[in-house]
Amino acid sequence: MTQNEIFHIGKQALEAQSFSKLLGTKLMEFTAGEVVLEVPITEHVLQQHGFVHGGVIGYAADNALTFVGGSVLGPNVLTAEYKINYVRPAVGEKLIARATVISAGKRQAVCRCDVFAVKDGEEKICATAQGTIMTVISE
Template sequence: MEITLEVGKEILAQQSFSRLLGTELVKFEKGYAELILEIKEDLKQNNGFAHGGVVSYMADNCITFAGASVLGACVTSEYKINYVRPSIGERLIAKAKVLHAGNRQSTCECKVFVLENDKEKLVAVALGTISKIQAP
């Protein structure tokens, strides 16, 4: 797989859930990916900040893109997420990098930020294992 932003955007466009949410891939290079998502009213929970599931989705999808940049076609095999503050702001920004890559899996971390008044604030940190899809 060629690692270009255009290729990454084509892959994201094939994900109906990502299209539904309005996710954008803004960086995709070897070992790194970055996604953004506007926090619309229907993505907020009852207290007015981005739902934890939306924040978790951003981390999961971003670590998978980072992993794919070194493995090719892959899926998340596991991840954990720590929420550090409510996501109150205009948009979510997920930034993931590969910490280690082998032949079949990579370990990636993602930091999710909220953009509020032109300042990024950390809202969550995730660590995950991304596994290469093996041909049948």
């Protein structure tokens, strides 16, 4: 399978997620072991202090973790668990979630994701996460 075909499969998966469509999430990079997602920051994702809601940051991390896990395990994957540390409030024009695979076996992958807020072209880390992605076994 070519890199272009792999990217197309990832894009189709993202487009099939209604919540991702609602947020306007874009798949920027999708290769074996690396994923980059972008989420626009709009007034609809802010909390009462004007920062991006933690749930939206968590969504970006979780989705990037699952995509990157799927890049090495195949498309039938789910998040088994993840942990997130919020580093600073997110403000700006968009979030960028960059995820990589730390270790992968046949049925699970441990992955890492850093989430950045971009304001005036400058990236600042706002969260870091680690998660375990597992294949879905049909019963």
